Amino acid sequence: MDTAWLESLLALVEHGSFTRAAEAQHVSQPAFSRRIRSLEQWFGADLVDRTTFPVTLTRVGTDVASFARSSVAGLAELRDDVRGRQLSPRNAVRISVSHTLAMYYFATWWTGVTGGDVTCTLLPSNTLEAFDALLHGGCDLVLAYADPAHPMGVDQGDLEWIAVAEDRIAPYAKTSEGAPAFSLPGTEGAPAPFVTHGPGAFLGRVTENVIGSLPLQLRPVAQSDLTAALAGLVVAGMGVGWLPGLAAAPAEAAGAICRIGDPSWTAALEIRLYRRRRHHLSSQAALVWEGARH
Missing domain, CATH: 1.10.10.10 (Winged helix-like DNA-binding domain superfamily/Winged helix DNA-binding domain)
Known part of the structure; x- marks a missing residue:
């Protein structure tokens, strides 16, 4: 079975x-x-x-x-x-982190919160799997994106969270000779090529919420649940992609991609640290939680 x-x-x-x-x-x-x-x-x-x-x-x-x-x-x-028990060093804080934040944010944030004095087991995961692990004892804390305008469809009554940072998801395109290779909104005769997160990915649902009511003409050409892979597709010039600022920043700083479209075609994101409500944290996990509060 x-x-x-x-x-x-x-x-x-x-x-x-x-x-x-x-x-x-x-x-x-x-x-x-x-x-x-x-x-x-x-x-x-x-x-x-x-x-x-x-x-x-x-x-x-x-x-x-x-x-x-x-x-x-x-x-x-x-x-x-x-x-x-198999994977965690003794007394390590088990923290599930969304893949995007694990790659682009976690190390800097962890060092700032703990000073490098707390051992951790980093568990990269998609957002829903991270919540499932937290609620069933598979980790101590979760670090994940949240969309304040559209709460997730998970029961968060048993969860407590702290907003630790802000980000924004926005459309980006490859830069070609100092100008974006594609533009929005696109036209019916020439829709903009579109690379996107899958519908099962958290950032995919955020993107759908952003573009659902916009007068855009898009032609899907590629899909990936991994934001880093999606950013690579944008850099390669395969199409327009909605990326969180943290993921877009390295390529944008190098001049490889740029933001396009109307400033309103974006969405605010929060980076939140979650724990189980009324659940006793280990002393090390409690240090992380308190460090994130200040």
Whole structure:
């Protein structure tokens, strides 16, 4: 059995439809349906009543969902605990950091907060995986981007955060002979080539929120969930890309890329440090938290 099948069943219970559950798991509906069918074949019984809407479970499906809920959470907790013991130096602060911040920001920030006197285990991760690790004990702290205008769709009732810095996502293009190689908004006859984060990436959702209502004519040519890879595509002249300032800064300082478009076609970002609310931090993690507050 693939544990992804169990996770898909739980997503179906939560969202009540195959379409919404597939979107939540960032897979196509046919792929999601195959997971549920595979799980049913493994158990040898129908788990879902497909004649109702919202979708309901059969009696067997209800039993399987109850098992899945406890087993998936238990396996994740055990995995994170084992990984933590295997990978972390003694007394190290385990900090999950979004890939972009791990590459462009973490080292400077960590040194400023701790003076280099605290040992850490840096766990690069996408934003949602970082929150999952935090809530299930896989790390002590999370350092990630946040979009103040559009809170994430995760339950942050159990999380406490500190805003430690600000950034801005904006459109950039390659510089060619002192001028941008592409311009916005583009036209219907000549849409601007567009390189973008995937829809499952946090910064991809931020970009969608920015451009969704704008009068832009864009032609998607490439996609990557890694901001560093996306910045490389912009530098190579493959198209226009919305990048956070931290990721764009090295190439912009070298004159390789420049900001384009209207100043309003951007979005403010916060860099936040997260911890579990009402959870006891180790003495070292507490030092980091207090250092970030001041």
